[in-house]
Each structure stands twice: as structure tokens, then as C-alpha cells.
Amino acid sequence: MTAVSQPFAQLVTELAKLPGVGGKTAQRLAFHILAMPDADALAIADAIVSAKRELKYCSVCGNLTDEDPCAVCADPARDQSVYCVVESPRDVLAIERMKEYHGLYHVLHGVIRPMSGIGPEDLNLESLIMRLSRSDAVREVILATNPSVEGEATAMYIAKLIKPAGIKVTRIAHGVPIGGDLEYTDDATLAKAIEGRREL
Amino acid sequence: MTAVSQPFAQLVTELAKLPGVGGKTAQRLAFHILAMPDADALAIADAIVSAKRELKYCSVCGNLTDEDPCAVCADPARDQSVYCVVESPRDVLAIERMKEYHGLYHVLHGVIRPMSGIGPEDLNLESLIMRLSRSDAVREVILATNPSVEGEATAMYIAKLIKPAGIKVTRIAHGVPIGGDLEYTDDATLAKAIEGRREL
Numbered sequence: 001m002t003a004v005s006q007p008f009a010q011l012v013t014e015l016a017k018l019p020g021v022g023g024k025t026a027q028r029l030a031f032h033i034l035a036m037p038d039a040d041a042l043a044i045a046d047a048i049v050s051a052k053r054e055l056k057y058c059s060v061c062g063n064l065t066d067e068d069p070c071a072v073c074a075d076p077a078r079d080q081s082v083y084c085v086v087e088s089p090r091d092v093l094a095i096e097r098m099k100e101y102h103g104l105y106h107v108l109h110g111v112i113r114p115m116s117g118i119g120p121e122d123l124n125l126e127s128l129i130m131r132l133s134r135s136d137a138v139r140e141v142i143l144a145t146n147p148s149v150e151g152e153a154t155a156m157y158i159a160k161l162i163k164p165a166g167i168k169v170t171r172i173a174h175g176v177p178i179g180g181d182l183e184y185t186d187d188a189t190l191a192k193a194i195e196g197r198r199e200l
Numbered sequence: 201m202t203a204v205s206q207p208f209a210q211l212v213t214e215l216a217k218l219p220g221v222g223g224k225t226a227q228r229l230a231f232h233i234l235a236m237p238d239a240d241a242l243a244i245a246d247a248i249v250s251a252k253r254e255l256k257y258c259s260v261c262g263n264l265t266d267e268d269p270c271a272v273c274a275d276p277a278r279d280q281s282v283y284c285v286v287e288s289p290r291d292v293l294a295i296e297r298m299k300e301y302h303g304l305y306h307v308l309h310g311v312i313r314p315m316s317g318i319g320p321e322d323l324n325l326e327s328l329i330m331r332l333s334r335s336d337a338v339r340e341v342i343l344a345t346n347p348s349v350e351g352e353a354t355a356m357y358i359a360k361l362i363k364p365a366g367i368k369v370t371r372i373a374h375g376v377p378i379g380g381d382l383e384y385t386d387d388a389t390l391a392k393a394i395e396g397r398r399e400l
Contacts, residue, residue: 004296005255005264005271007247007250007251007266008255008266011247011250011251013247014243014244015244015247017236017240018229018244025220027290028220031289032218032219033218033251033252034255041248041252042248042252043214044215044248045245045248046245047211047214048211048241048242048245049245050207051210052238052242066205066206093204093227
């Protein structure tokens with residue numbers, strides 16, 4: 001016999017499975033959900049169900065979408081001559097938020113990580129080669145994998161793969177972030193910032 | 201046209217309604233939910249729906265429950281002679297967690313808060329008086345409202361109401377918390393600790 005009723009305990013258990021949500025936070029969220037109007041609480045449940053049911057990966061670029069091809073691939077107004085290669089749909093969101101990139105995307109769904117047994121064949125890479133070979137419009141491929149060891153290695157690997165086809169391959173710039181401070185910038189970033197200096 | 205598909209945006213919007221969850225956290229949670237196995241994600245949605253549908257307040261003590269009367273009220277092994285009066289079901293959970301209280305509860309669902317127009321008639325107080333008048337077994341009522349101005353005032357109010365009936369009314373102790381530090385204890389708490397000193 002316990003003062004905690006089963007549906008409540010179940011809700012706390014489920015919420016605690018979310019990242020960054022511990023037992024106490026889960027309990028606080030559960031009480032908040034119970035205090036919400038029914039419609040608002042059910043809207044959360046519905047959103048989870050709908051997202052799981054409707055979202056899939058675009059068969060063209062690999063981005064998260066509810067239509068296939070995705071809104072970016074299907075948009076004739078986007079610049080069909082530039083592809084931006086990223087690790088995950090999160091990166092697409094980050095770049096779209098900036099609202100300054102108007103080309104297409106290609107989502108790898110990971111990076112080459114030999115230590116975890118993830119090789120090029122485990123990435124969404126074959127379809128990138130297919131896309132590039134099918135289209136004559138592509139002028140440039142921007143490699144926007146993260147500036148980590150694996151991200152750099154993956155970018156190098158893809159560059160080697162694509163360059164022979166005569167397509168311009170670029171890598172996003174690394175350097176001191178805007179609003180950052182030289183004094184607190186790590187050595188590797190600072191070295192990249194000097195290396196990548198540009199004439200004014 | 202946007203790279204963010206509607207079901208995803210909806211999920212982020214709904215998750216951002218939770219307390220302490222901002223836009224970035226909501227997005228991180230949404231990606232996590234999408235990466236979960238279907239069954240796990242749907243379990244979260246189900247838990248929300250079940251909790252909202254099945255949980256109600258116990259008609260006897262006002263605690264959160266899926267059965268009426270609640271597990272505590274229905275348990276003959278609990279000490280029927282002691283009532284612990286608390287502000288909310290959260291407080292019941294906190295006291296149950298300690299596993300040292302074996303009496304019954306009464307949940308007020310708030311405190312007297314004249315500034316917000318909440319008077320004694322807005323609390324689950326009438327049913328406490330009814331419970332006390334119906335039972336001859338009650339020996340003690342422990343007032344465990346929070347040690348805030350409103351919590352104290354509410355405790356005083358209830359004490360005045362019950363005492364004439366000849367029932368022992370007690371208030372939880374205030375003082376320096378275990379593991380706390382005298383040096384960092386605020387004046388009001390320290391004053392309460394001195395005032396409530398006990399002979400050893």
C-alpha cells in the first residue's frame with residue numbers, strides 16, 4: 001500500500017526517461033501536467049504520437065520531414081546548385097534558423113567513427129554520390145560537419161570522394177566565434193583563426 | 201516553406217509549455233523522443249493520457265489517487281488516530297518518502313492567502329472538520345503546512361478551529377536542517393531553532 005497512485009508513478013517514470021530529467025524534475029513536470037487543463041495535457045500526448053507517426057527521413061536528402069520529398073527538396077525557389085552536408089537534422093535546423101542559406105541539404109546521420117565501428121557505409125553517403133551524379137546543376141558542396149576529430153575526418157573523406165567529379169568542395173570556417181574573446185579562446189580554435197585569416 | 205516540418209514544430213511547442221523547458225531544451229527533448237523506439241515514445245504519451253483520465257482527488261482526504269477512497273484512507277493498517285494536514289499532494293509524497301509517518305492525511309489544496317482573495321472557504325477545510333466530528337478515534341492533528349507566512353497563518357487558523365473540540369493540535373518543528381550550517385542559516389530559522397530547543 002502506498003500513497004503514490006499507479007498512474008502518477010507511471011507518468012513520473014516515463015518523464016524521467018527524457019534526457020536531463022531526473023526523478024525530482026519528473027515529479028514536478030507530472031504535477032504540472034496534472035494541473036494543466038485537460039486539452040493542454042492531451043495536446044502534449046498527441047504531439048508525441050503525431051511526431052512519431054508522421055515524421056520520417058526525406059528519401060532525397062535525409063532530413064526529418066512529414067512529406068517526402070521534404071519541404072526544402074521540394075522547393076523550386078531553393079538554390080539547386082549548392083548542397084550543404086551536415087551530420088544530423090539538428091544541424092539543418094541550426095542553419096535554417098540563420099535564414100541566410102538558400103541551397104539544399106544532405107544529412108549524413110552520423111560521422112565516420114572507427115572506434116565505434118561506424119564506417120562510411122553506415123552513413124547516408126551513397127545517396128549523396130547518387131544525387132551529385134544525377135544532377136548537372138551542382139556547383140558546390142559545403143561540408144558542414146562539426147569541428148570535431150570525427151567531423152573533420154568525415155569532411156576530408158567526402159572531399160576526396162567528390163573532388164574528382166570536378167565539383168567545388170568547401171569546408172565551413174573555423175575561428176573565434178562572434179562575441180567571443182581571444183583571451184578565452186582555446187589554442188586549436190585560435191590556430192584555425194590565424195590559419196584561415198583573410199585579407200581586408 | 202521551411203525546413204522544420206509541422207509535426208516536429210508542434211512537438212517542440214508543446215514540450216516548451218512544460219515548466220523549466222525553454223525552446224532549446226524542447227528541441228533537444230523532441231529529437232530524443234524521435235530517436236526513441238516507438239513503444240517508449242508512445243508510453244510517454246499514454247502515461248500522460250492515463251494520468252489525466254484516471255487521477256482524481258480522494259473524496260475523504262483530498263490526496264491525488266486513481267481509486268476513491270485513496271490507498272492511504274483505505275488502508276486499515278494506518279494509524280486512524282493521527283491526521284497530518286498538508287497544503288498539496290506533493291507534500292504527501294514528501295512525507296511518504298520518509299516512510300516514518302503511518303497516520304492519515306488531509307490535503308488542503310492551498311493556504312489562506314488574503315492578498316489573492318483565497319479564504320478558508322476556498323480550502324478543503326470543511327471536510328476536515330466533518331472527518332474530525334465523525335470520528336472519535338482522532339487523538340492528534342499535525343499541521344504540516346509550509347513554514348511560509350501564509351502556511352503559518354493557515355496553521356494558526358486551523359488550530360483555533362479544532363482546539364475547542366479537545367483534539368491535540370501540533371505543528372511540525374522549524375529549525376536548522378540536518379546537514380545545514382549554523383553560519384549560513386537565516387535569522388528567522390535560527391530564532392525558531394533556539395525557541396524550539398529541547399532538553400537532552
